[in-house]
Amino acid sequence: MEFIMAILAGILFTTGIYNLLQKQLLRIIIGTGLISHGAHLFILTMGELKTGKPPILTEGVENYTDPLPQALILTSIVISFGVTSLLLVLAYRASQVNGTDNMEQLRGNDYE
């Protein structure tokens, strides 16, 4: 199971990076979304995949699910939600003000 998850995370990363290297802004944002999904799955996998066990750590309980990765992922999801939505607004404004959403044309040295 861990093996499959690792490959899945890898696929998400590769597609994410492929999209990140595109010229269109929207594709880049989708790429960042994919990468963050890959990272989240990766955390889950790294905390060992177990089901049906309680997240308890006391004496006598030998078999338990680790709750920490889930807490980490939840935090990370909230953060990536915030950043992605902010990035969407930013990209929208930037493409409107600059008249293009092509990264090639969003270059230049004409800063004030």
Next chain:
Amino acid sequence: MSNLAALPIILPLLAGIVVAFIHKKTKIVRILSQVISVVNLIAVAWVFLQVQQNGSIILETGGWAAPYGIILVGDLLSMTLVLTTNIIAVACVFFAPQSLSKHQEEYYFYSFFFLLVAGVSGAFLTGDLFNLFVFFEVLLMASYGLIVLGNGKVQLRESIKYVLINLFSSMLFVTTIAFLYSVVGTVNMAQIAVRVQEVEQQGILTTIGILFFFVFATKAAVFPLYYWLPRPYISPNPVVSALFGALLTKVGIYSILRTFTLMFNQDVQLTHTLFIYLAALTMLFGVIGALSTHNVKLIIAYNIIPAVGFMLMGIGIFSEVSISGTIYYLVHDMIIKGALFLLVGALVYVAGTSDLRKMGGLIHHHPVLGWMFFMASLVLAGIPPFSGFIGKLLLLRGGLAQDELMIVIVALISSLLILFSMIRIFIRGFWGEKTENPYPERKRKAAKMAWPVAILLSFSVLLGVGAEWFYPTIQSIAEYLMDPQIYIDSVLKE
């Protein structure tokens, strides 16, 4: 447990929220923000004194004991940096009304500003690697808000790149934490430090260490990863540039300092030697960038990069003297970069252009500004008796003691070139024939801009002249950092 450790985070956070409620009433917000910043500075200074006298303050949030819950560790290093952060914040908040437009002030500048201060303080204080990521995101979120303030065409274009590079490195940060978690099974820094010594395959830890370095180096703008820094830093308002230049890259350097003294110190031969080479390249390329342009803002922005190189050099040499040099330089650089960005903001304001070729002779109209800039250049380049000199002296002494001649020579050359790049602004911009003042009506506002910078500069001079007085504190921090066991014991309390 002591709630004092959370004070530097909570106060600005609350201030930011309160200010958001009344963001339309600019005058009240302005005064309120200034009062709160000063109060915050006093509070932080008080906590700093407490830490200096009684040792680290550790707060286990929610009452969860150390390895399980999230902890905040207010040790001497963290508190020193938080104190410096707040000094810069006070200067910036007094500078802001002069340089921001009414629209920008209304558009939540002060909220984002306080959020940034809270995030930076949190990143310095946290004792939990994942929480470090969270505070990174808090401060980055605030910086995204600040960088687009004003909605200029170039500004939006540059901020997209800024957001993307930071988002990517944050995702790598999360992935790296996952790697580390799978090896040591914890995210508490002290417990990681204990467990890394027990791991049998040290190779994998070195790999993870380098991955962490990659993440922090992106934030701190170390050699191959500095390309994104200069342009987004100059596109927003001067106050925002000052905050970015003074605080953001330094958080990256702090993280490198903390992780590589506390956790990843098994393979010093490999990792720290790598740092020395990267530090040398960072210094050289940064200073070449500073020499390559006529845009004054860009010159200052490029000057951030060699400073990062100096600090990294101290970490790379990894001796007590060099680490104390890094800490000294860190504090010095935060203050002087804040001052320089504000000064250049004032310079561009009075000259009406940021192109060096179009200005000249401004010292006849703005003598205070001119001489302050001259002094700031000397401080930055490390001319005695100013603060830059002490930091560099410690770094060079550390380098010579370890026979790292190459880096010492590179550091000296780049110091000289830094001085050259700064004096170029002074000579072309301020010196020269008396010309007609392009904007005589801007004189009064420029005088108002000058005094927050004067505060920062006087701190900088104090740091240099009073080195005798500050050095024992810095030295004790360096001793503390070189012996991770003190940190581990204070957090885990066996």
Next chain:
Amino acid sequence: MTRTNDIILRTTTTLIAFILLGFSIYLFFAGHNKPGGGFIGGLMTSAAFVLMYMAYGFRSLQKILPINFRFVIPVGLIIAVATGIGSFIFGEPFLSQTFAYFQLPVLGKTELATALLFDLGVYLTVIGVTMTIILTIANDRGEER
């Protein structure tokens, strides 16, 4: 502005929006010890609002919900931070939480936790942020054309 014939969307929205709202409130209250919580509840509530916006337009949404969503963000944040600071008064560490069982008239024995207050802050913040962002983009286009 041309109106499309969206009778199916409008009819279903009247039903679905209420299901969404009801479920989001359930999620919100379940949050502190079952799956759910302020974040997911807030997202679902804003999903209901967005659906209403898509079916009936911005004017109608403003008539039903005369709230400035930008104002909701600091309200939510201050609730969340205040529950964290509240523990200072009782001499507990920052962000400490507690819970107790109460005998309420209709519900019977109910568990009330301070974590719920924190969740309320998160809930409001998430609604504020989501709605602000979506309405910013949506209204912006309206002005341009």
